[in-house]
Amino acid sequence: MPPVTCPDIYMKSSRWLFILIALAAGFGMGLAYGWYVDPVEFFDLTPDTLRADYKADYVLMVAEAYRGEQDPGLAARRLAILGSRSPAAIASEGLVFARENGFADSDIALIQELVTAMQAWSGINP
Amino acid sequence: MRRFPWDILLTLLAGLGLGLAYAWVISPLRVVASDPIALRADFKDQFRSAIAAAFVATSNLPRTEARLSLLGDSDVVEALNSQAQRMIASGEFAQADQLATLAIALENDNVLAVLPTHTSDDAGTIEPESSTIFPQPSEDLPFQLTETPEVFDTPVAETQGVETQAVVLNPTPRPTRTPVPTLGAPFVLIAQDPVCDSTFPEGLLQVVVFNSTRRQVTGAKIIITWENGEDQFFTGLKPEIGNGYADFVMSPNITYTLRLAAGSDIASELIAPTCQNPSGEAFLGGIKLTFQQP
Numbered sequence: 001m002p003p004v005t006c007p008d009i010y011m012k013s014s015r016w017l018f019i020l021i022a023l024a025a026g027f028g029m030g031l032a033y034g035w036y037v038d039p040v041e042f043f044d045l046t047p048d049t050l051r052a053d054y055k056a057d058y059v060l061m062v063a064e065a066y067r068g069e070q071d072p073g074l075a076a077r078r079l080a081i082l083g084s085r086s087p088a089a090i091a092s093e094g095l096v097f098a099r100e101n102g103f104a105d106s107d108i109a110l111i112q113e114l115v116t117a118m119q120a121w122s123g124i125n126p
Numbered sequence: 127m128r129r130f131p132w133d134i135l136l137t138l139l140a141g142l143g144l145g146l147a148y149a150w151v152i153s154p155l156r157v158v159a160s161d162p163i164a165l166r167a168d169f170k171d172q173f174r175s176a177i178a179a180a181f182v183a184t185s186n187l188p189r190t191e192a193r194l195s196l197l198g199d200s201d202v203v204e205a206l207n208s209q210a211q212r213m214i215a216s217g218e219f220a221q222a223d224q225l226a227t228l229a230i231a232l233e234n235d236n237v238l239a240v241l242p243t244h245t246s247d248d249a250g251t252i253e254p255e256s257s258t259i260f261p262q263p264s265e266d267l268p269f270q271l272t273e274t275p276e277v278f279d280t281p282v283a284e285t286q287g288v289e290t291q292a293v294v295l296n297p298t299p300r301p302t303r304t305p306v307p308t309l310g311a312p313f314v315l316i317a318q319d320p321v322c323d324s325t326f327p328e329g330l331l332q333v334v335v336f337n338s339t340r341r342q343v344t345g346a347k348i349i350i351t352w353e354n355g356e357d358q359f360f361t362g363l364k365p366e367i368g369n370g371y372a373d374f375v376m377s378p379n380i381t382y383t384l385r386l387a388a389g390s391d392i393a394s395e396l397i398a399p400t401c402q403n404p405s406g407e408a409f410l411g412g413i414k415l416t417f418q419q420p
Contacts, residue, residue, distance in 0.1 A: 023141040026137065026139060027141040039149075061176040061177060062179075065176060065180045078175075
């Protein structure tokens with residue numbers, strides 16, 4: 001049996017180091033690909049995951065409908081699909097977005113009216 | 127001669143597989159900025175209802191069409207009609223009416239069928255002055271995912287600059303104001319036929335409603351009256367027969383008058399006819415009425 005020499009030990013330890021580095025590099029590449037290059041596509045989502053502009057437009061829809069129907073309960077139920085917060089908070093968030101993104105004045109007025117109605121409906125003073 | 131480092135290559139591939147498994151299965155990124163097209167079917171229904179309600183209130187068809195396109199329905203009118211049927215079946219007649227109204231308006235490509243529920247005082251302020259136009263869902267605009275899951279709870283005002291840039295606000299020309307309530311063109315009674323078929327229930331009054339493009343209209347409210355009595359029923363409750371079909375069982379020797387709530391000719395003097403089967407036996411026949419929008 002040939003004697004173990006220093007170069008052999010050095011070769012073995014460096015090889016393990018390369019293997020660990022390769023494992024970490026592969027893991028990192030997999031993460032990057034799976035999170036950024038080709039992330040999981042989701043379906044059957046809930047409305048609270050909608051992009052902020054779509055949420056704001058939904059609030060505007062509810063405000064438009066509320067203007068015609070004058071039914072705060074129905075408006076609140078419609079808003080409730082956007083999350084577990086109070087309808088007034090959801091409508092207020094839509095109002096903030098609308099103001100910051102240049103919605104037409106008439107649209108902002110509609111949402112403002114909805115916010116006021118939702119605040120009154122939930123018992124909170126405007 | 128140095129041999130090829132297969133062990134290192136295999137380890138790299140194993141790490142890659144582990145990384146993908148972690149990123150796709152164990153901890154996929156949470157969705158924080160999805161499109162309406164990715165919503166669950168029942169939420170799409172609610173979205174559609176809100177669109178229809180907004181349309182009935184504002185009559186803004188271009189904005190409505192832009193909103194509907196976000197849901198990615200292959201046949202928008204069909205989707206509205208089928209949802210209207212489901213809502214009728216579940217007793218939500220008001221929302222079914224709104225959906226059917228929108229379906230009719232889309233088919234006619236105008237707002238003739240809209241009957242706003244607000245007062246004339248309100249009308250001036252809901253007149254659209256601008257239109258919010260959203261991009262069409264496309265392959266080029268996949269789901270927007272945050273880079274870090276923590277962003278999920280960040281208020282909208284803080285995240286919009288990073289993740290939302292799709293709102294394009296283009297003022298649109300102010301629409302011409304219609305001086306009178308924009309009722310749909312009245313439906314015309316185009317056929318009234320006695321039906322002597324002993325396989326049908328006795329006294330069956332059948333009503334079929336078509337729009338101007340000869341498509342059956344779902345959710346049309348029908349009002350039938352008789353001496354000291356009135357009832358209402360809707361098309362679309364028997365989709366296996368037709369989306370625009372509805373029926374009512376008449377009692378013998380009672381004269382009925384029927385019209386569509388959306389506006390139509392009045393079918394009057396409706397009395398279940400007396401028929402004879404092949405063996406000479408008398409039975410109560412029915413009537414079939416066909417309405418169409420000109």
